[in-house]
Amino acid sequence: MSTLPLTDGAAAATRILTKLRHDPAGIALTLGAPVVLVLVFGFVFGPAIAVPGSGDYREYLVPGLFVVIAFNPIPSMVSMARDAGRGSVDRFRSLPISRAAIPFGQAAATAVYGVLCLLLMALCGLAVGWRIHTGIGPALGALGILVAVQFAATWIGMYLGLVIGREDTASQLAVLVFPFAMLSNIFVPTAGMPAWLRTLADWNPFSTFSAAVRTLLGNPTAPTNGALPLEYPVLGSLAWAAVLLLVFVPLCTVRYARTER
Amino acid sequence: MTHDPVVSVEGLVKAYGSVHALDGLDLEIAAGTVCAVLGPNGAGKTTAIRVLSTLVTPDAGRARVLGHDVVEQPGEVRRSIGLAGQHAAVDDDLTGRENLQILGRMLHLGRRGARARATELLDRFDLAEAADRLVKTWSGGMRRRLDLVASFVVVRPVLLLDEPTTGLDPRSRTEIWATVRELVAGGTTVLLTTQYLEEADHLADQVVIVDRGRSVATGSPADLKATVGVRIDVEVEDVAAAARALGALAGSEPEVDPDRRRVSAATLDGALTLPAVVRHLDAAGVVVRDVALRRPTLDEVFLQLTGAAA
Numbered sequence: 393m394s395t396l397p398l399t400d401g402a403a404a405a406t407r408i409l410t411k412l413r414h415d416p417a418g419i420a421l422t423l424g425a426p427v428v429l430v431l432v433f434g435f436v437f438g439p440a441i442a443v444p445g446s447g448d449y450r451e452y453l454v455p456g457l458f459v460v461i462a463f464n465p466i467p468s469m470v471s472m473a474r475d476a477g478r479g480s481v482d483r484f485r486s487l488p489i490s491r492a493a494i495p496f497g498q499a500a501a502t503a504v505y506g507v508l509c510l511l512l513m514a515l516c517g518l519a520v521g522w523r524i525h526t527g528i529g530p531a532l533g534a535l536g537i538l539v540a541v542q543f544a545a546t547w548i549g550m551y552l553g554l555v556i557g558r559e560d561t562a563s564q565l566a567v568l569v570f571p572f573a574m575l576s577n578i579f580v581p582t583a584g585m586p587a588w589l590r591t592l593a594d595w596n597p598f599s600t601f602s603a604a605v606r607t608l609l610g611n612p613t614a615p616t617n618g619a620l621p622l623e624y625p626v627l628g629s630l631a632w633a634a635v636l637l638l639v640f641v642p643l644c645t646v647r648y649a650r651t652e653r
Numbered sequence: 654m655t656h657d658p659v660v661s662v663e664g665l666v667k668a669y670g671s672v673h674a675l676d677g678l679d680l681e682i683a684a685g686t687v688c689a690v691l692g693p694n695g696a697g698k699t700t701a702i703r704v705l706s707t708l709v710t711p712d713a714g715r716a717r718v719l720g721h722d723v724v725e726q727p728g729e730v731r732r733s734i735g736l737a738g739q740h741a742a743v744d745d746d747l748t749g750r751e752n753l754q755i756l757g758r759m760l761h762l763g764r765r766g767a768r769a770r771a772t773e774l775l776d777r778f779d780l781a782e783a784a785d786r787l788v789k790t791w792s793g794g795m796r797r798r799l800d801l802v803a804s805f806v807v808v809r810p811v812l813l814l815d816e817p818t819t820g821l822d823p824r825s826r827t828e829i830w831a832t833v834r835e836l837v838a839g840g841t842t843v844l845l846t847t848q849y850l851e852e853a854d855h856l857a858d859q860v861v862i863v864d865r866g867r868s869v870a871t872g873s874p875a876d877l878k879a880t881v882g883v884r885i886d887v888e889v890e891d892v893a894a895a896a897r898a899l900g901a902l903a904g905s906e907p908e909v910d911p912d913r914r915r916v917s918a919a920t921l922d923g924a925l926t927l928p929a930v931v932r933h934l935d936a937a938g939v940v941v942r943d944v945a946l947r948r949p950t951l952d953e954v955f956l957q958l959t960g961a962a963a
Contacts, residue, residue: 396761399758399759399761400759402758403755403758403759404759406755406758407744407747407755410747410751410755411744411746411747414746414747414748414787415746477740478740478741478742479738479739479740479741479742480742480744482703482706482708482736482738482742483736483738483742483803484759485707485708486706486707486708486731486734486736487731487756487759487760488728488731488732488760489759489760651707651708651709651710651727652703652708652709652710653709653710
C-alpha cells in the first residue's frame with residue numbers, strides 16, 4: 393500500500409508533539425502530581441515510614457515516582473479514545489497511508505515527551521536530597537528500563553483507548569491507575585502488609601520496576617520477601633516490558649489498521 | 654470521456670447483529686455530479702459512507718469507486734476519495750493551520766508543500782483570520798468548514814461527506830454549500846448524506862432516498878416531486894360540492910377541513926393549470942373564495958416514500 397510509512401509515522405509524531413506544545417497546563421499537571429507526591433510522602437508521611445537498612449525515605453521514594461511517571465497508560469489511552477470517538481482515527485484510516493505507522497509515530501512522540509518528564513522529575517528529586525550512588529552506566533540502564541516501561545504503557549493505553557472509543561469513559565477509568573500503583577512497594581515497603589496482599593504487591597509490575605531502578609541507582613531497596621521478580625528486578629523489569637510489548641504492540645497495531653467487519 | 658459511474662453500489666448489505674444497517678442498497682453517481690443520500694436516522698446513510706471509504710467491510714454486495722472495489726483494492730479507493738465524517742474530525746488542540754499542515758505531511762506533500770497548501774486553503778476558504786488560533790476557540794460552523802477543507806488537502810476525484818451541515822446555523826450551512834459547489838465546478842464528484850430535504854434540493858443533481866438500508870426512490874429533485882404530482886387547495890362556501898367536483902377532477906379522494914372550509918386533493922396530472930381548476934369548479938356551481946395549485950415539497954415526497962409519520 394503506502395511506500396512511506398516513516399513519513400506517515402513522523403507526521404503522526406509531529407501531531408502529538410505539537411498538541412503537547414499547546415498544552416502547558418496539561419504538562420504542568422503531568423509533572424505536578426509527582427511533585428505533590430514528593431512533598432506529601434517525602435515530608436508528611438515519610439518521617440513515619442521506616443526504610444529497611446536505615447536508608448533515607450526520600451531516596452527510596454524518588455525512584456518509585458519515576459516509575460509512577462513512566463508506567464502510566466492514561467494519557468495515551470485518553471488521547472486515543474478521543475481520536476477514535478471524534479473521527480480522527482477514521483480520517484487517518486481513509487487516507488492512502490500506512491495505517492500501522494500512525495500508532496508507532498504516536499508512541500515514539502510519547503516516549504520523547506516521557507524522557508523530558510523523567511528529567512524534570514530527576515531535578516525535583518535532586519532538590520529533595522535524592523542522589524545517584526552508582527555511575528553513568530547503571531544510571532543509563534535505569535533510564536533505559538524506564539523508557540521501555542513507558543513505551544509499554546503507551547501501547548497498553550493506545551490499545552485500551554481504541555477499544556473504549558470514547559474520551560469521557562476513558563477519563564473516568566483514569567482513577568483506577570493510582571490505587572494500582574499504591575498496591576506496590578513504590579511508597580512503602582511491602583513487609584507490613586497482610587500476606588495475601590503482600591504477595592499481590594510484590595508481584596505487581598510497579599514493584600518490579602521500582603526495585604530495578606533503585607538497584608541500578610544505588611538507592612535503598614525494599615525486602616524482596618522471596619518474590620521472584622524482586623530477586624531479579626532488572627531481568628524481571630525487562631521481561632515485564634517485553635511481554636507487555638509483545639502482547640500490546642500487535643493488538644494495537646492490528647486494531648488500528650483493521651477495516652471493521 | 655467514459656460514461657461509467659464514478660461511484661457504483663450494488664446490493665450492499667451490512668448487518669450489525671440482527672440490525673440490517675444496509676439491506677441491498679443500490680446507487681450510481683455520474684462524474685462531476687452531486688448525489689444526496691437522504692434518509693431518516695438509522696436509514697444506513699453513515700454505514701454507506703463507511704463502506705465507500707474502506708472503513709467497514711460489507712457483508713454482501715459490491716461498492717466501487719472509479720472502478721476500484723472497496724474490499725479488493727482499498728488502497729486505490731483511498732487514493733480516489735476524500736472523507737469528511739459526521740463529526741468534525743479536526744484536532745481541537747491544534748491550530749487550523751497545523752491541522753492542515755499535518756494532514757498535508759501525511760499525504761506526502763513534504764514540509765514546505767504542506768505549509769504552502771495549508772496557507773492556500775485557509776486563504777481561499779476564508780479561514781485565514783482564525784488560522785493560528787486553536788480550533789477549540791472556533792465556532793461550530795468554522796470547525797465544520799475546516800473539516801470539509803481537510804478532506805481535500807489533496808484533491809481527489811470523489812468526496813464523501815456524511816451529514817456535512819447537521820447542527821449548523823443557516824449561514825454556516827450556506828457557506829458549506831458554496832464550498833461544495835465550488836469543488837463540483839472543479840470537477841469533483843460528491844456523495845453527501847443529509848437529513849435535510851432543503852439541502853438535497855439545493856445541492857443535488859440526484860437524490861437517493863434510503864429507508865431501512867435500501868434505496869426507495871432515485872431521481873432528480875424535480876423528478877421525485879413529480880411522482881407525488883400536484884396538490885389543489887381551495888377555500889369554498891360549500892365544502893361538500895367542492896369535494897365532489899375536485900374528486901372528479903383530480904381522480905383521488907379529497908381531504909376536507911369543514912371548519913376552515915378547505916378542500917385539498919392530490920393529482921398526478923402534472924399539466925393541470927389554475928384556470929382549468931377554476932373553470933371546472935365554476936361549472937360545478939361552487940363558489941370559490943381562494944384557490945391554489947401547489948407543487949409538493951421534498952418533505953411530502955420523503956414522507957410518502959418512507960411512510961414516516963409527519
